[in-house]
Amino acid sequence: MSLVLYGAPLSPFVRKADAVLREKNVPFELESVNIMPMPDWFKEISPARRIPVLRDKSVGEEGTHGTIPDSSAICAYIERKYPEPALYPSDPYEYGRALWLEEYCDTELGALVGLGIFRPIQFARFQKQEPDIATAKKTYTEKLPRVLDYLEGELGGREFLVGDSLSIADISLACLLAQLALVAGPLDAGRWPGVASHSERMTKRPSFVPCLEICRKIVKQAPIDLSA
Ligand SMILES: N[C@@H](CCC(=O)N[C@@H](CS)C(=O)NCC(=O)O)C(=O)O
The missing domain is CATH 1.20.1050.10 (Glutathione S-transferase Yfyf (Class Pi); Chain A, domain 2)
Known part of the structure; x- marks a missing residue:
C-alpha cells in the first residue's frame, strides 16, 4: 500500500482525510497513533504534534520525506494526485x-x-x-x-x-x-x-x-x- 494515514479514527481531522481517500476510492492503510502520549517517531514527522499525517511511500519511506501533516494539506495533496471525483470546485x-x-x-x-x-x-x-x-x-x-x-x-x-x-x-x-x-x-x-x-x-x-x-x-x- 503506497499511502499510509497515521492517526486515530476518533479524530475528526483524521476522519476528514479518511473520507476524502474513500470518496476517491484510493487504497490506503490507517495506522493507529496514540496521542496520549505521542511516540517519538511520530513527533519527527508531525512538527505541530498533531494527527493526521499522511505518508506517500512512493515519494519517501523514511523520515519526513514523503510525509504531509495537517488534514487540509493532506486533502489538497490527495486531490492533486487523484483528481477524480473532484472535491474542490473548479470555479x-x-x-x-x-x-x-x-x-x-x-x-x-x-x-x-x-x-x-x-x-x-x-x-x-x-x-x-x-x-x-x-x-x-x-x-x-x-x-x-x-x-x-x-x-x-x-x-x-x-x-x-x-x-x-x-x-x-x-x-x-x-x-x-x-x-x-x-x-x-x-x-x-x-x-x-x-x-x-x-x-x-x-x-x-x-x-x-x-x-x-x-x-x-x-x-x-x-x-x-x-x-x-
Ligand atoms: N489543523 C490540524 C488539526 C489536527 C488536530 O488538532 N488534531 C488533534 C486530534 S483531533 C491532535 O492531534 N491533537 C494532539 C494533542 O492535542 O496533543 C488538521 O487539520 O490536521
Whole structure:
C-alpha cells in the first residue's frame, strides 16, 4: 500500500482525510497513533504534534520525506494526485468559498466541538473520570448556536455548502458534526433543519460509515442531551 494515514479514527481531522481517500476510492492503510502520549517517531514527522499525517511511500519511506501533516494539506495533496471525483470546485470563487468553509469548520466549529464539548466528556471518560457536563453544556448552549446559525445560512436549504456537488467544505462540516453527535446526539432539526439533514445524509455515505462504526464502538456510552 503506497499511502499510509497515521492517526486515530476518533479524530475528526483524521476522519476528514479518511473520507476524502474513500470518496476517491484510493487504497490506503490507517495506522493507529496514540496521542496520549505521542511516540517519538511520530513527533519527527508531525512538527505541530498533531494527527493526521499522511505518508506517500512512493515519494519517501523514511523520515519526513514523503510525509504531509495537517488534514487540509493532506486533502489538497490527495486531490492533486487523484483528481477524480473532484472535491474542490473548479470555479475560482466557489473554490475560495469551499476553502473558507473548510477552514471555518476545522477551526471555529472544531474548537467548540473538540475543546468545548468532546474533550470535557470523552477524554474524562477515557481517564475514568466523571464527564465535565457543565463545560460541555455551556459550549453547546451559549457558543455553538452562533456557528450553526451561520452554517445554516450558508447551506440555505441546499444539499451542499458550495455549488451543487460534494466538496471539501461538506466533508469538514460532516466530520465535526459527527464528532459532536458521538457524545451529544443529533442536532435539533427544528432549529437547524439544513445542517441537521446535511449531517444525517453525509454520515450515511460509504466514505463515512466505516470510520464512524469504529468510533461508536470506542465511545460506547449513549449520547448526552446537552440542550437542556
Ligand atoms: N489543523 C490540524 C488539526 C489536527 C488536530 O488538532 N488534531 C488533534 C486530534 S483531533 C491532535 O492531534 N491533537 C494532539 C494533542 O492535542 O496533543 C488538521 O487539520 O490536521
